[in-house]
Amino acid sequence: MSDNGAVLDVKNVTVTYETDKGPLHTVRNVSLKIAPGEIYGLVGESGSGKTTLARAVVRYLPANGKITSGSIKLSDTDLYQLPREEVRKIWGSRVTMVHQDPNASINPSMLIGDQIAEMARIHLGMNKKQARDRAIEMLTRVRMPDPESVAKRYAHQLSGGMLQRVLIATAMSTNPEFMIMDEPTTALDVTTEAVILDLIHELMADYNTAILFITHNLGVVARLCDKIGVLYAGEIMEEGSIDEVFKKRLHPYTRGLLGCVPRVDASKKDISLSSIPGYIPRPDDLPDGCIFAPRCELVEDACEKERPPLKEIAENHFSACRRVDQLQEKIERKDELREHHEEELGDIVLEARNIKKYFPFTPGIGSLFGSKKAELKAVDDISVRMRSSFTMGIVGESGCGKTTLARCIAGIEEATSGEIELQGKLLAYSVKKRPHDTLKKIQMVFQNPDASLNPQHPAGDSVARPLILLRDMSRKEVREKVKELFKAVSLPEDYIKRLPHELSGGEKQRVAIARAFAADPALMICDEPISSLDVSVQASLMNLLTELQDSAGTSYLFISHDLSAVRHISDWIAVVYLGRLWEIGSAEDVFIPPYHPYTEALLSAIPIPDPEVKQDRIRLKGSVPSPLNIPSGCRFHTRCPRKYGKICEKEEPPWQDMEDGHRICCHIPLEELRELQGDGLLKKSSAGGGS
Amino acid sequence: MALANGEEKKKAGVSYLGKFFPRLRRYPTTYIGFAIILAFLFIAIFGPMIAPYHYSQQNLALRLDPPSEEHIFGTDQFGRDIYSRILVGSRDVLTVAGSGTALAVFFGLLLGLFSGYRGGLFDEMVMRAMDVILSIPPLLLAMVILFALGPSRVNVILVVGFLYIPMVARVVRSVVLELKTRQFVEAARMRGESSLYILYKEILPNVLPSLAVEASMRFSYSIFLVASLGFLGLGVQPPSPDWGLMVGEARTWFYQAQWVLYFPAGAIALLVVGVGFMSDGLRRMLLPGGVSDVG
Numbered sequence: 008m009s010d011n012g013a014v015l016d017v018k019n020v021t022v023t024y025e026t027d028k029g030p031l032h033t034v035r036n037v038s039l040k041i042a043p044g045e046i047y048g049l050v051g052e053s054g055s056g057k058t059t060l061a062r063a064v065v066r067y068l069p070a071n072g073k074i075t076s077g078s079i080k081l082s083d084t085d086l087y088q089l090p091r092e093e094v095r096k097i098w099g100s101r102v103t104m105v106h107q108d109p110n111a112s113i114n115p116s117m118l119i120g121d122q123i124a125e126m127a128r129i130h131l132g133m134n135k136k137q138a139r140d141r142a143i144e145m146l147t148r149v150r151m152p153d154p155e156s157v158a159k160r161y162a163h164q165l166s167g168g169m170l171q172r173v174l175i176a177t178a179m180s181t182n183p184e185f186m187i188m189d190e191p192t193t194a195l196d197v198t199t200e201a202v203i204l205d206l207i208h209e210l211m212a213d214y215n216t217a218i219l220f221i222t223h224n225l226g227v228v229a230r231l232c233d234k235i236g237v238l239y240a241g242e243i244m245e246e247g248s249i250d251e252v253f254k255k256r257l258h259p260y261t262r263g264l265l266g267c268v269p270r271v272d273a274s275k276k277d278i279s280l281s282s283i284p285g286y287i288p289r290p291d292d293l294p295d296g297c298i299f300a301p302r303c304e305l306v307e308d309a310c311e312k313e314r315p316p317l318k319e320i321a322e323n324h325f326s327a328c329r330r331v332d333q334l335q336e337k338i339e340r341k342d343e344l345r346e347h348h349e350e351e352l353g354d355i356v357l358e359a360r361n362i363k364k365y366f367p368f369t370p371g372i373g374s375l376f377g378s379k380k381a382e383l384k385a386v387d388d389i390s391v392r393m394r395s396s397f398t399m400g401i402v403g404e405s406g407c408g409k410t411t412l413a414r415c416i417a418g419i420e421e422a423t424s425g426e427i428e429l430q431g432k433l434l435a436y437s438v439k440k441r442p443h444d445t446l447k448k449i450q451m452v453f454q455n456p457d458a459s460l461n462p463q464h465p466a467g468d469s470v471a472r473p474l475i476l477l478r479d480m481s482r483k484e485v486r487e488k489v490k491e492l493f494k495a496v497s498l499p500e501d502y503i504k505r506l507p508h509e510l511s512g513g514e515k516q517r518v519a520i521a522r523a524f525a526a527d528p529a530l531m532i533c534d535e536p537i538s539s540l541d542v543s544v545q546a547s548l549m550n551l552l553t554e555l556q557d558s559a560g561t562s563y564l565f566i567s568h569d570l571s572a573v574r575h576i577s578d579w580i581a582v583v584y585l586g587r588l589w590e591i592g593s594a595e596d597v598f599i600p601p602y603h604p605y606t607e608a609l610l611s612a613i614p615i616p617d618p619e620v621k622q623d624r625i626r627l628k629g630s631v632p633s634p635l636n637i638p639s640g641c642r643f644h645t646r647c648p649r650k651y652g653k654i655c656e657k658e659e660p661p662w663q664d665m666e667d668g669h670r671i672c673c674h675i676p677l678e679e680l681r682e683l684q685g686d687g688l689l690k691k692s693s694a695g696g697g698s
Numbered sequence: 699m700a701l702a703n704g705e706e707k708k709k710a711g712v713s714y715l716g717k718f719f720p721r722l723r724r725y726p727t728t729y730i731g732f733a734i735i736l737a738f739l740f741i742a743i744f745g746p747m748i749a750p751y752h753y754s755q756q757n758l759a760l761r762l763d764p765p766s767e768e769h770i771f772g773t774d775q776f777g778r779d780i781y782s783r784i785l786v787g788s789r790d791v792l793t794v795a796g797s798g799t800a801l802a803v804f805f806g807l808l809l810g811l812f813s814g815y816r817g818g819l820f821d822e823m824v825m826r827a828m829d830v831i832l833s834i835p836p837l838l839l840a841m842v843i844l845f846a847l848g849p850s851r852v853n854v855i856l857v858v859g860f861l862y863i864p865m866v867a868r869v870v871r872s873v874v875l876e877l878k879t880r881q882f883v884e885a886a887r888m889r890g891e892s893s894l895y896i897l898y899k900e901i902l903p904n905v906l907p908s909l910a911v912e913a914s915m916r917f918s919y920s921i922f923l924v925a926s927l928g929f930l931g932l933g934v935q936p937p938s939p940d941w942g943l944m945v946g947e948a949r950t951w952f953y954q955a956q957w958v959l960y961f962p963a964g965a966i967a968l969l970v971v972g973v974g975f976m977s978d979g980l981r982r983m984l985l986p987g988g989v990s991d992v993g
């Protein structure tokens with residue numbers, strides 16, 4: 008990219024927050040340049056200051072935040088010097104924003120069309136008629152199905168993916184020069200995310216907008232962006248073109264981050280994920296030298312004395328590490344290979360047969376008149392079998408019933424029918440009716456770390472309670488055991504007394520894992536336990552779960568929408584869509600063809616943090632149909648990219664067996680699937696060929 | 699939030715204890731509120747000792763005497779010292795309104811906890827009953843009940859307590875409804891904890907912040923209600939130096955002696971404002987996220 012004519016030119020910006028404890032410099036000395044039509048990916052974990060930086064460059068900071076030095080130029084306008092009223096005029100016309108949460112930026116009581124039209128009226132000076140046409144035009148541009156009717160709907164009538172399109176349409180409607188996208192796809196399913204990323208990519212070809220794309224997902228950056236900047240604790244660590252940075256990784260932090268992302272071609276049996284030890288420093292507690300030094304593997308004395316500046320190493324490739332030369336020498340990623348032990352099949356721990364969960368549902372006002380009840384079929388006939396020391400991964404889009412299935416097995420939700428057998432004994436549907444000694448055998452780790460611990464109980468108490476209640480330990484034993492458990496989840500002993508709000512998200516999740524293990528369960532249900540956490544934290548938690556499984560022999564039911572994570576941690580994978588299983592098999596088998604068309608679509612949607620991997624583009628149309636109104640025949644036929652013909656709409660597909668218990672439920676004969684799918688979507692690298 | 703930067707929020711957390719004092723500092727009205735209440739508490743305890751005269755000591759020679767050095771708030775129709783009466787009367791207001799509030803908080807908490815946690819028919823019945831009480835203006839209902847029971851200090855307490863149970867119960871119930879879907883409660887259910895344990899150990903501690911805020915608001919309403927009832931002659935009976943009663947009696951003499959009305963009315967207003975400030979401050983401190991402080 009050429010330097011001159013950058014749309015956004017930020018030089019040495021420092022952002023300071025006035026707080027009760029004094030000024031906090033959350034972003035320091037950051038420079039960025041974005042050319043027209045360029046997408047700049049700004050990556051960082053929570054606490055890195057990426058949102059602050061993005062807001063600062065358009066002067067959109069809260070009242071106590073200030074840009075204390077530097078310069079910001081938007082084309083030829085000096086944004087930094089511009090009076091506040093002038094800046095306001097720029098927002099929405101020359102600069103627009105797309106947020107992560109559509110609900111925060113779309114007015115729920117205004118028609119979608121009117122909202123977009125309003126932007127055009129205010130900022131482009133159009134009259135009513137023109138603005139309306141503009142709105143429809145924009146909705147068409149973002150490939151909204153049936154734009155005319157969408158324009159006449161309200162936000163709550165649209166799905167998450169559609170709302171995100173509306174946001175993009177709104178942001179684009181004024182032909183901005185510069186656009187900020189703040190984690191626009193984070194809240195979406197992988198399949199929808201892939202569609203939105205494609206859309207942004209295509210739109211970029213038509214518009215000349217410069218985009219600052221903020222995300223924590225390296226895979227998304229690799230797929231979409233032209234340039235990447237890695238932000239850490241308020242400073243840029245590495246910056247350059249996508250290919251350069253992903254290939255050379257000339258900063259230990261970039262290397263660390265990339266090492267944390269599980270790979271789709273290797274599992275826990277082959278490698279353990281690298282994780283970055285320690286925590287991101289707080290802006291009031293920065294190290295004197297290199298800010299990454301406390302967590303860096305390559306640290307040497309000189310690093311701690313002076314903060315290394317961002318230096319240009321190759322053309323347009325910058326790194327803030329003193330030891331770039333050493334990094335350049337060994338480029339290859341070091342994987343910690345794990346000993347491969349062929350484990351024999353364990354005993355069967357859980358067998359769930361034909362589980363169904365229907366929720367009664369009376370639509371809207373009909374309930375007033377006692378109208379006929381519909382049924383929401385969240386789980387519709389799913390069977391799984393699990394052995395000891397075994398991980399079953401369950402994947403699927405949100406709303407596919409995976410969490411409901413887990414809750415039925417756990418007994419928090421009462422199944423409508425089916426059988427749940429734990430170690431050969433039939434279990435009651437409701438946890439209330441299950442005997443004491445089975446209670447401890449099934450434990451659960453929940454998704455949201457903030458809600459899974461009682462905010463008023465010290466961490467140690469949360470862990471101690473199952474010991475007292477389910478294992479009848481004496482006080483002294485409990486105290487010892489709690490210490491032991493904290494050690495097992497690598498938390499320091501003084502955390503026992505801390506309240507949850509004094510812990511970070513990852514630490515809370517560790518406490519929740521310790522609590523689950525306190526009961527000494529045979530089966531642990533992990534319901535998206537890592538999805539709300541940063542990649543480095545995810546990696547360390549996955550390693551922790553693997554270690555604990557090795558030592559305790561617990562089985563995991565691991566639910567996630569993140570296929571790479573599931574691939575990494577699971578022995579066996581079940582693919583769920585609309586309350587049914589569609590494919591089940593060992594993790595290796597499910598990821599190589601032939602696979603079910605739905606699995607295929609999920610796989611091709613995974614954002615892989617390697618720009619060199621070329622994935623086939625198989626995209627699903629629309630969103631998951633409502634479980635109130637399940638399509639006939641194969642439930643997937645409304646979205647299936649490989650639909651086999653009329654038969655898919657009429658008849659339920661049969662299960663087809665392959666070797667090693669790998670099964671697919673589809674009308675397409677296996678041979679034909681194999682032919683269609685060829686070698687698969689991902690080229691397999693040599694590291695993964697374990698089995 | 700002060701740091702509108704979402705990324706920093708995690709470290710700052712929802713810690714309200716850690717932020718208690720800095721937050722407090724940002725809202726000086728809270729201090730004023732606490733100061734007013736402390737002052738009234740002091741008066742309520744030591745009132746009779748610091749009062750220059752006995753509250754019922756009549757001096758018919760000095761009827762409706764304007765504020766002077768001997769009687770800084772003046773005297774009333776019987777020549778009683780208004781200043782002393784207000785000092786002593788604070789005890790009545792605080793105890794009657796306070797006990798009424800305590801009653802409402804106690805029963806409201808119980809009802810709200812069980813109703814919210816149990817759900818179903820029980821919840822439905824309790825809440826409809828609460829709605830019935832809420833649908834009648836409190837003062838009217840209080841008057842009807844007091845006509846039936848006869849005015850007395852105890853009856854006023856009972857009435858105030860009864861009237862404010864629904865409000866407290868509703869607030870508690872809504873918090874419980876939200877809490878019981880939280881995963882730590884589910885985790886407790888999965889361990890086979892009894893409902894009582896879950897209510898008492900898992901849910902109750904998390905209800906307390908909202909309850910404290912609600913209680914302080916109820917307290918300020920109670921003061922008002924007690925004063926109103928006194929004013930209507932349905933509360934504490936003469937010759938007790940009840941503020942509402944004093945205002946009521948002063949009406950007759952208002953054209954001759956306005957101070958007779960101003961001082962007790964002012965005392966009521968000051969106390970209500972003080973409690974209001976305090977409850978506002980409590981809300982800001984205890985329920986983070988309920989307010990946004992970026993102007």
Ligand code: SF4
Nearest residue numbers: 297300303310328329
């Ligand atoms: S400068 Fe030193 S401590 Fe900092 S990243 Fe480079 S090697 Fe690590």
Ligand code: SF4
Nearest residue numbers: 641644647655673674
């Ligand atoms: S049965 Fe038909 S619609 Fe269903 S997955 Fe197979 S090809 Fe697609």
